[in-house]
Amino acid sequence: MQDDATPIQSRDGEVAAGIPVPHGCVVLAATPIGNTGDASLRLIALLQQADIVAAEDTRRLYDLARRLGVHVNGRVVANHDHNERQKADSLLDEVEGGATVLLVSDAGMPTINDPGLAIVRRAIERGLPVTCAPGPSAVLDALALAGLPTDRFCYEGFVPRKASDREQRLRSLHNEMRTMVFYEAPHRIDETMDALLAAFGPDRQMALCRELTKDYEQVRRGTIGQIRQGVIDDPPRGEIVLVLAGASAEDVNEASPEVLTAEQLARLAQERAKSEGVRIKDAIAEVVKEHPLPDGSFPNRKEVYQASLSLRDSA
Structure with missing residues (x-):
């Protein structure tokens, strides 16, 4: 983040002369x-x-x-x-x-x-x-100003630029109970807010902090849906820090995905292929996408396909 260009009063060497500087x-x-x-x-x-x-x-x-x-x-x-x-x-x-x-x-x-x-x-x-x-510290500054819980938080750095990586990272954080802090650049804030909306829904509380400590410092607080609309109506300028509320215990219990085995996914895919008249590979792709793993990644399609072949051969 770029420093404010406004000069401050000059300080001579005597001001800091008594402050020890370590050697080696x-x-x-x-x-x-x-x-x-x-x-x-x-x-x-x-x-x-x-x-x-x-x-x-x-x-x-x-x-x-x-x-x-x-x-x-x-x-x-x-x-x-x-x-x-x-x-x-x-x-x-x-x-x-x-x-x-x-x-x-x-x-x-x-x-x-x-x-x-x-x-x-x-x-x-x-x-x-x-x-x-x-x-x-922009992380701590934004965290202090956001008005969200600060007793437990995690810093996630910049949101990934690539869409697939961004989606996986945010999916993996869906059940994160700590307050989350991200950096973002103004030219990517649109797509990042869309990704946050898709991953966490419109009602999760958050804050968008920009130009921290500068003359035009601004903190926008509200839900993801409200902040997303604000980004559309009034695009923010300058470096941005996003602070996102963590999931509640109730949210985690409701949203925790059931981890299915390759065989279970293969059975679901076979049922879908039969009922909808689609190719087994297409059915597997759909089923896999509907059952992400806790870390935000997806089950291995090849393993599910091999399990499907084994079930077919044993039938």
């Missing part, structure tokens, strides 16, 4: 998700004092530093999804030599749908220290 350590630091004023003094101290700053986008890093009135004194390197595995060991060699390596993404906390995980995992393998300078 990887530091994951959260950067503002929208409002530059959310930057912590600890982030400022790290930007000033780190030996190396590994940034998702170096131009965005320097822009943030300018708006914070901070001079980045250490060496700046690009660390993004396409190169972080290759860079991990060279950066960690610096840590092993006593350097402070600061890892920042464009907005929010590194590793949360942003680069950083490869370095963290490699640091753990090498026994090198890793710590966090926590801060702004």
